[in-house]
Amino acid sequence: MKIVPMKLLCASAVAVGISAGLVSCSDSDAASVPQVVAAAYPFAFVADQVGGDAIEVHNLTSPGVEPHDVELPPQQLADLSDADLIIVEGGFQPAVDDGLEQIAPTGEVIDVARVVTLQDAPAEATLDPHIWLDPQRMVALTNAVAGRVASLTPDRASEVRDNARRLIDALHELDAAYRSGLADCTRRTFVTSHAAFGYLAARYDLEMVSVVGLDPTVEPSPAEQAAIADTVTREGVTTIFTETLVSSAVAETIADETGARVRTLDPIEGLTEETSDETYLTLMRANLVALRQANGCS
């Protein structure tokens, strides 16, 4: 995958005359392919799969950074204003929302929150941003991105449409695997670290209990922690899921108290050093295996 960190947005850096001391761009880097900026990994994944080498995709969230908390230095804001296409989700990353308000982007903006229907966040008076954990919503996003990318690359539009069709086929296969893989399970409750899996739970008729809410950095009170431990015991939950970009201390405490084991369920908000060879599709498959095992699915 050739998603590159934001600081290497070469074509736009050259366009605004930034010296090579700040941004090192070779001649080939600065080739005039459309520059697409995605605010987080799942959106960058879609753009990269759809655009292939007809575009250059930049992820605003560096690998290993939790995207809810991403911060944008002034240089990244300048780069953002020159992108040909920006893919963001309003309400997901406050720093990105603020940044877009400060600048006047010259390129088109896809707001994911306007492409798919959002649902309420579990137990919070806000909308849930984690739409990528529903393969069917990812199909809608793929169609929207393909339309814009095809219009940015008119001589390669049919190739872009073919790429989009391949990704949509893979997303439909993923959806079917989840549907059949989670149809017949001993338990339907699963316990996660932050409340990222609301769309997945709704799509496949599971019940998510999260240790923290939508914001991964807010820890539960002792009373909330005790209530989760009670649910784990009452429902016979075997596994407390933790994730790659967030501390697992509280989840491990609850697991210790209840005798449950700790496993990883990746909210796929970003790749880490350990998952750098994975993709959205392979991580979703690994999540399905983990959910089936935890919930005793046949």
Ligand SMILES: [Zn+2]
């Ligand atoms: Zn999240």
